[in-house]
Amino acid sequence: MYDRLFSPIQIRGLELKNRVVLPAMGTRMAGEKGEITPRLVAYHAARAAGGCGLNIVEVAAVHTPSAPAHFVSISDDSLIGGHKKLTDAIHQSGGKAAIQLWQGSIATTFDPRAEMLVVNDMEFAGKKLKAITTDRIQEIVECYGKAAARCAEAGYDCLEFHCAHNYLPHSFLSGGLNHRTDEYGGSFENRSRFPLECIRAIRNAIPEEMPLFMRIDAHDDYLPGGLTIEEIIEFCRIAGENGVDVLDVSRGNIITAGSVYEVPPIDIPRGFNVENAARIRRETKMATIAVGRINTAEQAEAILEEDKADMVVMGRAQLADPEFCNKAREGRTEDIIHCVGCNQGCYDGFCDLRNRPFITCLRNPCLGHEEEWKLTKAETPKRVYIAGGGMAGLEAARVLLMRGHHPVIFEAGDRLGGQFITAGQAPGKEEMKQAAISFGRLVERSGAEVRFHTPLTPEIITEEKPDAVIAAVGSAPIELKLPGSEKKMVCQAHAVLEHEVEPEGSVCVIGGGLVGLEAADALAAAGHPVKVLEMKDTAGEDLGMLRKIAVMQKLGGESVGIITSARCLEIIETGVVVETPEGKETVACDSVVLAVGSASRDSSALKEASEKAGADFFVIGDAKRARRAIDAIAEGFETARQV
Known part of the structure; x- marks a missing residue:
């Protein structure tokens, strides 16, 4: 070819x-x-x-x-x-x-x-x-x-x-x-x-x-x-x-x-x-x-x-x-x-001179460790249950298969790829979505068993007694406890990116991190007037420098307004009440989208069941702590390398 x-x-x-x-x-x-x-x-x-x-x-x-x-x-x-x-x-x-x-x-x-x-x-x-x-x-x-x-x-x-x-x-x-x-x-x-x-x-x-x-x-x-x-x-x-x-x-x-x-x-x-x-x-x-x-x-x-x-x-x-x-x-x-x-x-x-001695790669945690991290076959193949089919869980399954283990992925939904697919729904990020889909197919083709519509439960662990359990259940959007957040006009950014909801009219996005900015991009591309409200003094802090340049340029071209140092006080029918260094004001909008971060899903019940069943237990990725995808995938690799 x-x-x-x-x-x-x-x-x-x-x-x-x-x-x-x-x-x-x-x-x-x-x-x-x-x-x-x-x-x-x-x-x-x-x-x-x-x-x-x-x-x-x-x-x-x-x-x-x-x-x-x-x-x-x-x-x-x-x-x-x-x-x-x-x-x-x-x-x-x-x-x-x-x-x-x-x-x-x-x-x-x-x-x-x-x-x-x-x-x-x-x-x-x-x-x-x-x-x-x-x-x-x-x-x-x-x-x-x-x-x-x-x-x-x-x-x-x-x-x-x-x-x-x-x-x-x-x-x-x-x-x-x-x-x-x-x-x-x-x-x-x-x-x-x-x-x-x-x-x-x-x-x-x-x-x-x-x-x-x-x-x-x-x-x-x-x-x-x-x-x-x-x-x-x-x-x-x-x-x-x-x-x-x-x-x-x-x-x-x-x-x-x-x-x-x-x-x-x-x-x-x-x-x-x-x-x-x-x-x-x-x-x-x-x-x-x-x-x-x-x-x-x-x-x-x-x-x-x-x-x-x-x-x-x-x-x-x-x-x-x-x-x-x-x-x-x-x-x-x-x-x-x-x-x-x-x-x-x-x-x-x-x-990142302080935290990384040399380059790495989100998709290849072995970069820079080609010699010392060569994968070897396990002396005793193990049956390993993986809770969650996101990118961290898929990477763990890929490496486990290469080492001769038998991974079983338990996925609560109907697809593999997790939040990588959600991120890939943003305008211009189709490559990310396709990469997640392709990776899921690769892992399945390589021999991993996948149980869709089946969250891993303590009962399954107790009954089937795997040798090890890896919790890769990811994170969920944080529910903002703000007066008015229960109103019908309010929804989560992930739901917008997944096209589960379509906000009406003009939109305020609360949260100017990566997810908030990409939701703003998607909304602006769909024709909504958009303003982003960020409590810090700068938006996009969790983007790398070059992605931030590109994203901010794109949002500027779409006339997305970004208001920083804005502490949200209340959501009312006519908009969001914020406090800025200039004082209190109402930012007018018809709909509100929340993008204030994510929190790890609880995997303590899985841990307890694993310990009782005598199975080794590991937590990786956002289930451990909500971070960037590069950390989640690296943990999937490292855990599978050591099982």
């Missing part, structure tokens, strides 16, 4: 077995000084073994003083040995290895000890930064050349020069970022000078047969005076003349809302950047990689068949399922666990 996607491609002296590229996604799996770790080796080896054509090792620092901790570095000869272990592992797993050469500019803020090199004098993160000097510019250019030579020695098959996303080369190239008045600023020719010097230094340091890729933004988003696609096309032509072979066409920068395009969440359309890549390819006549929410084999094949790109980046698709390529090539698409663009593990997890 997917003949075009899995056809070989030749670039200079390199032949790739297929057109799938694992891009250089930041992982924070490197060591304190940027050294390659066994964890990073196992992560890349798993994707190469999974059938990926080319693995690009992420944002490798070329300059030691500005290299942040736990980001890959190739800035010193002492690091070559570790990189050799990584390239060997990728090659032994059947793949090819590339590495992305990087100078991060303000992105080094992840490590306060790392220097920030900036194109102009500027203030950032509370620091006054001085523009990089011309002498220092030449030092960085030399560092690119030396790093490239190290990469060749370490066994990489090709290199990628990062000239996008607000990093130093892009900062020089973009007129929206570069305000210098010397020979490196002003005209397009001057702004191109530094990145072209870097390209030449790299090209001169590597063998003639080694390809050089370049990651480039298609244009600058939300950046006054920024790069246009016409300027990008012109720069790419010149870069090609100076030794670049392949254009990896991305979008985004880290100082504006354009950051939403770097790791685009579910709110951004799939393949949103493909047409830009197609135009750049057409006008430069250069080999091009399409990037941007390409997460199914069907979509990737269509892009190649329509001659819009030569290769496709499928990054988060392979975080969610490292066997993505093998499954697609073999026609086992129903077995693929698809990325849903939630951003909870790959981006939010990357930025």
Whole structure:
């Protein structure tokens, strides 16, 4: 299947077995000084073994003083040995290895000890930064050349020069970022000078047969005076003349809302950047990689068949399922666990320095633990009863089956997937709903017994005596105890998303978290005037940064009003009485939708029955504590791994 996607491609002296590229996604799996770790080796080896054509090792620092901790570095000869272990592992797993050469500019803020090199004098993160000097510019250019030579020695098959996303080369190239008045600023020719010097230094340091890729933004988003696609096309032509072979066409920068395009969440359309890549390819006549929410084999094949790109980046698709390529090539698409663009593990997890040492994935809790969490068959297969067929319960069942156990899912309703399906009812989130449905079918197809319309009861446990019980009964919406909340005009947000009720007229949504905002979106899309009332000083606190940008932009476009610091006092026939810093007022509406959070369902009776029956008992997911889906699924995996 997917003949075009899995056809070989030749670039200079390199032949790739297929057109799938694992891009250089930041992982924070490197060591304190940027050294390659066994964890990073196992992560890349798993994707190469999974059938990926080319693995690009992420944002490798070329300059030691500005290299942040736990980001890959190739800035010193002492690091070559570790990189050799990584390239060997990728090659032994059947793949090819590339590495992305990087100078991060303000992105080094992840490590306060790392220097920030900036194109102009500027203030950032509370620091006054001085523009990089011309002498220092030449030092960085030399560092690119030396790093490239190290990469060749370490066994990489090709290199990628990062000239996008607000990093130093892009900062020089973009007129929206570069305000210098010397020979490196002003005209397009001057702004191109530094990145072209870097390209030449790299090209001169590597063998003639080694390809050089370049990651480039298609244009600058939300950046006054920024790069246009016409300027990008012109720069790419010149870069090609100076030794670049392949254009990896991305979008985004880290100082504006354009950051939403770097790791685009579910709110951004799939393949949103493909047409830009197609135009750049057409006008430069250069080999091009399409990037941007390409997460199914069907979509990737269509892009190649329509001659819009030569290769496709499928990054988060392979975080969610490292066997993505093998499954697609073999026609086992129903077995693929698809990325849903939630951003909870790959981006939010990357930025969460306090709670997560490296990235993870909502759909693949094993990400970053490929070696130490290999699943083994249980010595004694057990009959395990799972109360609840939501995503946590399904993940537990999936892993139990892989380990040789016999899971039985007790689902009170008529479907598997739980609140993932409810969340997938919001506008633009059909992928999430379909992922839940597909996952339920996968678990059933794998051999799990499912009893629909059958909640697990203490009586069943007492009578059937399973070896273990996992309570994955989830949570229920909190009933707001507010005068007037019993009125007919009041309903719960979950009922709105599930299309069980249709509020009348104008609507006030009480609660500005994820569920409230998505209910507001659904109501606005259906034509209702909507206002959201949030007691905190900001709405969307439980959304990750990039999803929040996208959701708030969408609600703004739908004219949804958001009133923050609003304490709701009473629901009356004409609206909701609130108290704000400006005083008491009535927000007029015809209907009220409650979205004030969820509370765990009680599983104490199941626990008591399990203890009496001699069965091991576990509580996972929202049944333990209402949180994000990533935590629930991770607990399902971890519990099943240890049963």
